[in-house]
Amino acid sequence: MEEMAAMGGWAGIGEMLVAMMPEAVPPLKAVLKDTGVDANDDMMMIGAVKPPKEHAFVAAHQFRWLLSQVNYPKLGDLCWLVIPCALTALDHWSPDVKEQGMISFMHIAKNVKATELSLYEDAILDACCHNIPADDELWYRVVEFSIGSRYDRVLSEMLGHLERQPLNKERRVAWLTLIGPVFDSMGLFLLAHFRLLFSLFFQWIHADDDRTVLLVLERVHTVIKLTWIRKSPYTSRLVDELVLLYKESATRKSREMMRNHIMEILMLLQK
Known part of the structure; x- marks a missing residue:
């Protein structure tokens, strides 16, 4: 050529x-x-x-x-x-x-x-x-493609779709892996999505696979840093779920990483 x-x-x-x-x-x-x-x-x-x-x-x-x-x-x-x-x-x-x-x-x-x-x-x-409702094999591409667009509407559509398929491991892992830049860009605007966001977090935080749990803990940490969750009605439920996960993690391969994340989140909530 x-x-x-x-x-x-x-x-x-x-x-x-x-x-x-x-x-x-x-x-x-x-x-x-x-x-x-x-x-x-x-x-x-x-x-x-x-x-x-x-x-x-x-x-x-x-x-x-x-x-x-x-x-x-x-x-x-x-x-x-x-x-x-x-x-x-x-x-x-x-x-x-x-x-x-x-x-x-x-x-x-x-x-x-x-x-x-x-x-x-x-x-x-x-x-x-x-x-967003595309085939499973396309979900990773959809999330990757969408993070460069207007965040609020896209995040709302994705959360609604994930709420209908909370047990789809491939989709939740892809979403949790790639959604970080959207959270960072939205900042306090994430407050408008707390209902669906924490509904999914509370389900996924007890998932069978360690990768999902670790990713959820990372995203929860990000959300806490970016918002005023300390004054949110979700704070008490989050603490309860973290304490329960700390106990459950005793049988997990990634228990040390999980417990480190949990302690970091709890300390952040107290600041």
């Missing part, structure tokens, strides 16, 4: 791809749009040809690869072209295509200015919220 770029008079591969994108991206978007109806959807017309899923899969991968070759600041000039295509991938029925759309959006978010994304803010936020 370096030879192609040199023959075309471009300074490098990135510059060549930037020049090619206005011609390369629209056909890929068209494929994603044309195959965007699930062949198993009851709303499809009788006798309709089954959408060629493999075509959409290839197009999504090609788009994601093209996008990954263009970085800041050049990508900002292409928002008008690449964001609609990424949104089309996110709206696709195939989880494989959706995943490529999420990866594409994460690259876009890292390589363009916030002002360049502002025109598409509502559409991106809607895409985040619509994909």
Whole structure:
């Protein structure tokens, strides 16, 4: 490809791809749009040809690869072209295509200015919220993709979804692992979500797997630091749950780590 770029008079591969994108991206978007109806959807017309899923899969991968070759600041000039295509991938029925759309959006978010994304803010936020109920294998990507969007609405949607599936280990671990930056950014605004937040914390703090418990303790510590939980109606219940967990942890492999976290939280509550 370096030879192609040199023959075309471009300074490098990135510059060549930037020049090619206005011609390369629209056909890929068209494929994603044309195959965007699930062949198993009851709303499809009788006798309709089954959408060629493999075509959409290839197009999504090609788009994601093209996008990954263009970085800041050049990508900002292409928002008008690449964001609609990424949104089309996110709206696709195939989880494989959706995943490529999420990866594409994460690259876009890292390589363009916030002002360049502002025109598409509502559409991106809607895409985040619509994909929260996605398949289990996509949940990690959904959370990772969503932490860069407007926090309040996305957090509300996620908590509501997790409340309906509190026993789904993969989803809760992914969420607990990645949600830290959202908590940090929201600060005191987390108070508006305490009911659902602590309802889940109180369930998960006694989960069978040590990883979930440790992650919950870390997130509880963060929430206490960021808010006035000492004066919250949840404080007494939290202390009771922590004391109970301290006793239960005697049979856990990670009991020392758990007990250290518990003591740190209790000391923080007393400050």
